[in-house]
Amino acid sequence: MTYVSLNSVKKSFGPTEVIHGVTMDIKEGEFIVIVGPSGCGKSTLLRMVAGLETISSGEIEIAGVVVNDKEPMDRNIAMVFQNYALYPHMTVYQNMGYGLKLAGDSKAEIDQKVQDAAELLQLSELLNRKPRQLSGGQRQRVAMGRAIVRKPSVFLFDEPLSNLDAKLRVQMRLEIRDLQRKLGITSLYVTHDQVEAMTMADRMIVMNGGRAEQIGTPLDVYRKPSSLFAAQFIGSPAMNIFDARIENNTLQMGETIIAAIEMPDQAVKLGIRPEHFVPSPTGAIKISIKATEPLGANTLLHGKLSGMGQNITVSMQGVHELSEINPTMAFDVERENIHLFDASNGKRLS
Amino acid sequence: MAEAQGMVQKTGAHLWITHVLMITGVLVIFFPIWLAFVASTVTQPEIVSPPMPILPGDHFWENYKAALFSGVNVPVATMLINSLLMAIGIAIGKIIISLLSAFAIVYFRFPGRTFFFWLIFITLMLPVEVRIVPTYEVVASFGLLNSYSGLILPLIASATATFLFRQFFMTIPDELAEAARVDGAKPMRFFVDIVLPMSRTNIAALFVILFIYGWNQYLWPLLITTDPEMNTIVMGIKQMFPSGDDVAEWPVIMATSILAMIPPVIVVISMQKLFVRGLMDSEK
Amino acid sequence: MEKRVIFRGWLLPICLVAPQLIISVVFFFYPAAQAVWQSLFIPDPFGLSAQYVGLGNFEYLLSDKYYRASFVTTAVFSILVTLCSMVPALFLAVCADRLIKSSGIYRTLLIWPYAVAPAVAGVLWMFMFNTRVGIISWYLGQLGYDWNHVLNDGEAMGLVVVASAWGRISYNFLFFFAALQSVPKSVIEAGAIDGARFWRRFFDIVLPLITPTAFFLMVVNVVYSFFETFGVIHTITSGGPQQATTILVYKVFSDGFVGQDLGSSSAQSVILLVLVGALTIIQFKYVEKRVHY
Numbered sequence: 024m025t026y027v028s029l030n031s032v033k034k035s036f037g038p039t040e041v042i043h044g045v046t047m048d049i050k051e052g053e054f055i056v057i058v059g060p061s062g063c064g065k066s067t068l069l070r071m072v073a074g075l076e077t078i079s080s081g082e083i084e085i086a087g088v089v090v091n092d093k094e095p096m097d098r099n100i101a102m103v104f105q106n107y108a109l110y111p112h113m114t115v116y117q118n119m120g121y122g123l124k125l126a127g128d129s130k131a132e133i134d135q136k137v138q139d140a141a142e143l144l145q146l147s148e149l150l151n152r153k154p155r156q157l158s159g160g161q162r163q164r165v166a167m168g169r170a171i172v173r174k175p176s177v178f179l180f181d182e183p184l185s186n187l188d189a190k191l192r193v194q195m196r197l198e199i200r201d202l203q204r205k206l207g208i209t210s211l212y213v214t215h216d217q218v219e220a221m222t223m224a225d226r227m228i229v230m231n232g233g234r235a236e237q238i239g240t241p242l243d244v245y246r247k248p249s250s251l252f253a254a255q256f257i258g259s260p261a262m263n264i265f266d267a268r269i270e271n272n273t274l275q276m277g278e279t280i281i282a283a284i285e286m287p288d289q290a291v292k293l294g295i296r297p298e299h300f301v302p303s304p305t306g307a308i309k310i311s312i313k314a315t316e317p318l319g320a321n322t323l324l325h326g327k328l329s330g331m332g333q334n335i336t337v338s339m340q341g342v343h344e345l346s347e348i349n350p351t352m353a354f355d356v357e358r359e360n361i362h363l364f365d366a367s368n369g370k371r372l373s
Numbered sequence: 374m375a376e377a378q379g380m381v382q383k384t385g386a387h388l389w390i391t392h393v394l395m396i397t398g399v400l401v402i403f404f405p406i407w408l409a410f411v412a413s414t415v416t417q418p419e420i421v422s423p424p425m426p427i428l429p430g431d432h433f434w435e436n437y438k439a440a441l442f443s444g445v446n447v448p449v450a451t452m453l454i455n456s457l458l459m460a461i462g463i464a465i466g467k468i469i470i471s472l473l474s475a476f477a478i479v480y481f482r483f484p485g486r487t488f489f490f491w492l493i494f495i496t497l498m499l500p501v502e503v504r505i506v507p508t509y510e511v512v513a514s515f516g517l518l519n520s521y522s523g524l525i526l527p528l529i530a531s532a533t534a535t536f537l538f539r540q541f542f543m544t545i546p547d548e549l550a551e552a553a554r555v556d557g558a559k560p561m562r563f564f565v566d567i568v569l570p571m572s573r574t575n576i577a578a579l580f581v582i583l584f585i586y587g588w589n590q591y592l593w594p595l596l597i598t599t600d601p602e603m604n605t606i607v608m609g610i611k612q613m614f615p616s617g618d619d620v621a622e623w624p625v626i627m628a629t630s631i632l633a634m635i636p637p638v639i640v641v642i643s644m645q646k647l648f649v650r651g652l653m654d655s656e657k
Numbered sequence: 658m659e660k661r662v663i664f665r666g667w668l669l670p671i672c673l674v675a676p677q678l679i680i681s682v683v684f685f686f687y688p689a690a691q692a693v694w695q696s697l698f699i700p701d702p703f704g705l706s707a708q709y710v711g712l713g714n715f716e717y718l719l720s721d722k723y724y725r726a727s728f729v730t731t732a733v734f735s736i737l738v739t740l741c742s743m744v745p746a747l748f749l750a751v752c753a754d755r756l757i758k759s760s761g762i763y764r765t766l767l768i769w770p771y772a773v774a775p776a777v778a779g780v781l782w783m784f785m786f787n788t789r790v791g792i793i794s795w796y797l798g799q800l801g802y803d804w805n806h807v808l809n810d811g812e813a814m815g816l817v818v819v820a821s822a823w824g825r826i827s828y829n830f831l832f833f834f835a836a837l838q839s840v841p842k843s844v845i846e847a848g849a850i851d852g853a854r855f856w857r858r859f860f861d862i863v864l865p866l867i868t869p870t871a872f873f874l875m876v877v878n879v880v881y882s883f884f885e886t887f888g889v890i891h892t893i894t895s896g897g898p899q900q901a902t903t904i905l906v907y908k909v910f911s912d913g914f915v916g917q918d919l920g921s922s923s924a925q926s927v928i929l930l931v932l933v934g935a936l937t938i939i940q941f942k943y944v945e946k947r948v949h950y
Contacts, residue, residue, distance in 0.1 A: 391756055394748075394752050395749065395752045398745070398752070398767075402826060402827075405778070408784070408785060409781050423792065424792050425792050473677070474677040477671075478670075479660055481670035481673075492678070504930075506913040506919060506922050507688035507691035507695065510688075511687060530683075530685045560664045591774065591891070592888070607774040610776065630777050630780050630781060633777050637772035637773070640772070642765060645768065653831075653835065
């Protein structure tokens with residue numbers, strides 16, 4: 024059942040169009056992550072859903088109602104901001120209850136809702152503190168609390184974890200996702216961090232230059248990136264991209280034949296994820312290894328394609344030292360892990 | 374070791390010299406106030422046969438009572454109240470109109486905004502002294518001579534406070550206004566619930582500065598208060614000197630001078646931190 | 658710098674700026690325009706009609722020897738007040754800066770004179786130098802110096818300068834002190850390691866670092882001596898003797914209110930207006946520069 028729908032939503036600042044038409048249907052209870060590099064328009068898109076930016080053309084519907092001209096408060100949304108935007112002069116309790124107070128709830132109702140939310144977020148002890156007396160993680164929780172007390176129909180998150188340190192980020196990631204599942208509230212979550220996108224999203228929108236490059240589940244995007252951009256943005260370390268060509272139904276790179284592929288002759292971009300190289304003495308791809316980065320569970324090998332000089336990164340299971348491994352190694356790649364993109368427009372070919 | 378000790382001792386001696394210089398400086402600067410205080414505690418004959426004493430006498434209550442409740446033209450108590458009303462009126466009036474217009478300029482885009490901005494910018498340049506004659510005529514034509522409105526209104530038409538608040542509002546994160554919007558706050562709600570409480574310190578600092586500005590006004594009250602009942606204390610002192618060859622009632626005049634400086638001094642000293650902050654801010 | 662557009666609507670913001678707008682127009686722009694207008698006329702002695710004279714008032718003023726003298730008086734007065742208030746303030750600030758622990762007490766004591774109104778300061782100083790009862794003039798008399806600022810031009814000027822500068826010392830002290838406190842200690846220590854003695858360090862290292870503050874204070878003090886010293890002059894000398902202490906602002910007042918010469922007074926206002934405008938622009942140019950530091 025569609026709950027939030029974006030219908031060719033566009034945004035212009037003066038003559039400059041920054042969002043070039045995004046269309047998407049979001050089901051009730053879904054957790055959607057909008058991911059992309061800075062300046063791709065992801066925050067603007069979210070702010071348009073929130074009602075903080077006007078919509079230049081297209082329509083946004085929430086729960087079956089077009090909300091283009093509605094004030095944020097009339098859209099029944101709640102938003103968590105990057106810097107939390109807690110009111111500095113109010114206590115945690117007042118911060119969480121402010122929206123309810125404005126909505127005209129009685130004191131008893133406000134108290135009930137704030138106490139419930141505080142308990143859920145383990146904030147009960149902190150209700151009388153001011154924001155400046157809280158740690159980063161606690162502030163983050165208060166911002167969440169302020170969002171959930173109002174039982175909104177949509178949650179909007181604008182890079183809510185980017186001000187936290189790495190460890191806390193992992194923890195809060197889980198907490199947010201857990202809470203959202205528990206409450207079952209439809210959520211839009213903006214981030215530039217592809218790990219957050221992969222781990223949290225039911226579905227994600229990969230944005231680039233004001234366009235939705237791909238909309239799909241994390242695994243969809245990972246397995247079948249629909250463009251060169253999506254392929255490189257999602258996955259860590261990033262996918263290796265090589266110039267290659269199709270000739271006589273074979274995929275060739277330089278003089279090397281990589282695989283047999285039935286396709287018309289053309290120049291292509293070949294993408295292979297570092298984790299998809301399989302060591303094989305007869306492998307077609309020969310790499311001279313220049314450096315290794317043991318990460319623990321796996322090791323990154325940095326090297327160059329033999330005879331081609333192109334940089335390449337390979338991820339191998341286990342720990343490997345540069346001194347222990349063969350300076351030149353050969354790899355195979357399975358057909359399903361070979362990504363081909365149009366050399367001119369970056370669209371996926373197969 | 375000996376070297377190090379020598380340095381410490383030298384520093385100690387230097388420190389003492391600095392203290393002595395500083396104390397001398399403070400004494401010299403304080404002397405006029407001290408002398409006024411002494412003069413306000415002795416009798417007229419002690420003053421008119423110089424040199425006057427430089428230690429306080431025992432006529433403190435007598436002189437201050439005479440000043441406060443009889444004065445020369447009008448009891449000083451009346452002038453004190455006038456000054457207080459004027460200073461508070463100017464401070465509060467200026468703060469209110471500046472808060473409102475700064476809020477409008479920062480948080481709205483409305484027709485004439487830039488024009489308005491330049492209008493108030495120009496008012497920064499022209500102190501009341503420059504336009505006294507026509508301003509006097511305007512106030513007179515409104516029938517505001519010898520009135521509190523006449524004392525206050527022309528002096529609150531200045532833009533310093535507006536600029537100060539504008540500067541402060543610009544530092545309030547945008548997200549706060551957006552969060553308030555999402556919470557359902559209309560503009561004036563946001564102003565009252567978020568902006569005002571956040572500006573408390575700035576408002577207080579500005580109040581201190583403006584109170585002193587208002588209290589210390591001289592030329593304007595001199596022009597528009599012809600009725601002694603409306604005199605402010607700062608301008609009233611001069612009116613206590615007799616014209617011609619009569620001898621001034623020094624103890625009463627000096628008691629009045631001390632009374633005239635007590636309120637601003639109390640404000641400045643008790644709110645020193647705010648005052649210094651306000652001073653530094655308003656000159657930026 | 659601008660905020661993201663936050664609130665919509667135009668009626669509310671216009672209502673919000675209305676009070677300031679109305680007060681500025683009624684008590685500010687209208688009178689200022691009036692001053693410019695009146696400066697072009699000479700009213701008849703009964704104030705019933707006025708004759709248009711164009712720039713006649715200005716021509717007359719600029720050729721008037723009293724007005725020109727008033728310009729010189731103002732210049733001398735401003736320079737003296739600025740010097741007499743800045744030099745002692747800097748000296749005291751340097752001392753206070755060395756006494757970090759007790760500087761708070763000294764600061765509290767030194768702030769006092771700032772709170773004293775210029776007019777009251779005038780009364781205090783006049784009292785000390787009063788020709789009949791003044792304690793200082795009496796001691797000067799004992800030393801064989803006959804002080805009489807009522808008759809002597811130079812003494813009158815000296816007295817109004819000191820009385821005007823007195824309260825400003827506090828103000829300048831606060832700014833110099835803040836500037837000195839913000840000079841990085843490491844720079845001074847580096848100077849000390851290089852072997853520079855205290856005063857050497859002060860002139861070579863500290864002073865250049867606080868010149869922006871000094872320049873700023875200079876402009877502010879000149880503006881102060883132009884306008885806010887009216888109370889001092891009115892209480893001590895009333896512009897005398899023989900106009901020796903009649904600065905420009907005082908002349909606007911005495912010609913306009915005492916002499917009732919509206920055309921001339923207005924023309925003087927306009928000239929002052931231009932002067933202040935220029936000073937303000939200098940001040941803002943400077944402030945702008947300071948922002949870029």
